[in-house]
Amino acid sequence: MILPDLRIFLEVNICIFLRSLLKMTSDHIKLFTDMKKICFSLIFSFLVFFGPFCVISKAQEEKTVIKGKVIDLVCYLDHGAEGEKHLKCAKTCIESGLPVGLKGEDGKLYIIVGEHKPINKELVSKAQQVITVKGKVVSKEGFNLIENAEIVQ
Template sequence: MRFVTGLMLASVVGLTAFGLAQHQHGGKATTVTGEVVDLSCYLTHGAKGESHAKCATACINKGLPMGILTKDGKLFVVLEDHANADAYQQLKKFAAKTVTVKGVIATRNGISGIAVQKVEGASATKTSATKKTSATKYVCPMGCIPPQDKPGNCPKCGMKLVAKKS
């Protein structure tokens, strides 16, 4: 009889703890605006901004962790929301860009993270617009240099670059 009572008591305690853990897993969604940084480069040598965009994109695409760095210097580790993995994947496209994300913030042992539910804000729209216009490339008529994103003159032969739609 004692064994059955002990087993029932342990089950109640276990289920209560499980219920509390599930309750604390959720939270109220909030929005955070900041730059998407790759945490490996940012934490080791402070790399951020447009000058680091190419490296940040490569690091994030390799699977290294991302963060959101706010203007006031607060850093959030980006977490995947298990109910919406698409938002996390979408955020990878905005390396070194400023975005607004909506999600649940969790802090433990001094580390803050945000489980991203939605990527929103002006930067997402701007990036889509630049992708549409970046279909035009500028090439040297002599073929001296690879296609360029901006008009101008060829740095090798001086000829005016010609617009080509891709």
């Protein structure tokens, strides 16, 4: 008589245990489903609010390639000095740290700077020569600037 009672006891307890597992599993599934919805909503909100800023900053960082002649800006702007006659003076001025520029083939005059530092040392040997520069071009109030300039040729 004890064995059938034990069997019934075990069956009932196993059924209760399995039901609790099933209930817990469905609760967990609901919880995970809710968490997925919350995560999706957060990601979507992040993309909606911050996505345009990422696109704008990426567009601003686009590099442009410009070809032109390396010039000493001080002498060029002061008295139009350029060419072979001015080569020695241009090298001296650029080497001493005076502003260096690019007289672009597009007719514009550009100030050239490296990545948050002067690029004069790299351009001394290129004075009065036509080179190609790649960098971020900024124009404001009549001034043209090539930032983060890299010499391509």
